[in-house]
Amino acid sequence: MGITERKIRQKEEVRASILLASWKIVEKEGWQALSLRKIAEAIEYSAPVIYDHFANKEAILFEFTRQGFQRLNKELSVAKKAFSSPEQQLIAIADAYWEFAFSNKEYYQVMYGLGMPTCETVKQISELNSFSELILDTIRNLIAASKNLATDPFLKLHTYWSMLHGLISINMMGKDNGKDELTAMVLKDFITGFISGIKG
Amino acid sequence: MGITERKIRQKEEVRASILLASWKIVEKEGWQALSLRKIAEAIEYSAPVIYDHFANKEAILFEFTRQGFQRLNKELSVAKKAFSSPEQQLIAIADAYWEFAFSNKEYYQVMYGLGMPTCETVKQISELNSFSELILDTIRNLIAASKNLATDPFLKLHTYWSMLHGLISINMMGKDNGKDELTAMVLKDFITGFISGIKG
DNA sequence: TACATTTGCTAACGCTGTTAGGAAACATAA
């Protein structure tokens, strides 16, 4: 009987329309302006219907966080595959990371904050593993070809990630232009320092 | 006539009690739980009275942001004065910055976010100038004693700050312990790399 | 046709920040 299947399909359509409507609101008015009643109006349902598809408002934000990390991973993966040497890969990944953050500001905001992400939310994001692994792999390769094989790759991942996120979040609060010359140089400064630090 | 003076004094007392009550609430329940009605109850006034001292709720948060940067500056200044060489100063400042962030988590949160600070708020914080200048001074000294005198101090300041903030915000969302061994090493890794990068 | 289930609504609760309007307390001047 295809009835239940149709129902599932329809339910998923509503779920998708909730996410789509939410995204449109966020694009136009920012995360702060996103409210259940506004979503309800956009999807032409009453507000409580949303609770048939999401446990609460936070669950919607969480979904976007997951989506954001998925997309980020995809772009980093593409950037990485374009090169073979770990050095070039680390540069390309950093550039792609930056590019993602500023052409998907809304994603980056929900992924990393809107009032610092809590311990619990972070742990639930399985996509973070792919993210870590993607970069760890390159770092391990770089270490393997370096003078100091005992370098801790986790430590270096942490360093790399912190650098990138710090630079981006400092820049996002300062200006909304995107990458200017100064910060582009800081980024380059970062990466070259990071790489030569591992090479030894 | 001391009447108006007394009034001013009393008004400032109420203002101070608003800030004090707010802080107690935040310490106990976090920023998210801070509401005007809760403040009003704590100071034993009705909620609208708060508007006689602050334009709106955001103005209260802003006041804490300013306060936070003031205290941070003070501690960084102390840390800096304890050493004479730029290298040691940069290490001490970084340590003090980290220490401040984790022993004043509530301050750090309101200073750097609760939903990424906007361009406008950032510009209004005059304390940011003292902050920049304090670090810039040390960086300039380090450059002056280095092999490459043409190094841009602003670029290096940006790098230094981004490193610190990135490391801290990544760590704050991961765990609430404070500094563990790994991140302590990352911090050390950062600073030594940063310094040797300038020295050339 | 009768029953069970799902669907989606209205209404409401208890919050939020904020504003309007009036009453009481106060300071000033006749």
Next chain:
DNA sequence: TTATGTTTCCTAACAGCGTTAGCAAATGTA
């Protein structure tokens, strides 16, 4: 001392928020 103007501070309310309860209609099942 009494009258006038001003400040202080309250209650009540508005418009919005996330969320829940409960009911009515539509739908699927037998």
